[in-house]
Amino acid sequence: MDPASLAVGAAILVLGYLFGRVGRSRRASRTGSPSYVCGCRHHLSLHDPTTGACKASDYSVAQDRYRPCSCQQYIGERPLDLSLIEQQAQRARQAEGDS
DSSP states (O other), rough: HHHHHHHHHHHHHHHHHHHHHHHHHHHHHSSSSSOOOOOTTOOOGGOOTTOOOOOOEEETTTTTEEEEEESSSSSOOOOHHHHHHHHHHHHHHHHHHHH
C-alpha cells in the first residue's frame, strides 16, 4: 500500500469518529427533559399559575439587597398538560355560559 492511501484512510477514520461524537452529543441534549424557564431566567414553578407573575427575588448588586423579580408574566415554554387543562377549562366555562 502506498502512503497516500493510508493517509486518506486515516483521515476518513478520524472524520467519522469526530462526526459520531458530535452527533451523539446533539442527540443526548435533545432527549433531555425540557426546562421551563422564563425570560427572567426563573422556572415555571416560581410563577403564579393564575396571573403568571414571578414570585422569585433577584439580588441587586447596586442596591446590595434582594428585590422582587419584575417579570409580569411567564413567557417560556408551556407543558402540554397545562395547555390541555386550560383549553378544557375554557370549553367548560363556555358550555356553562351557553346553558
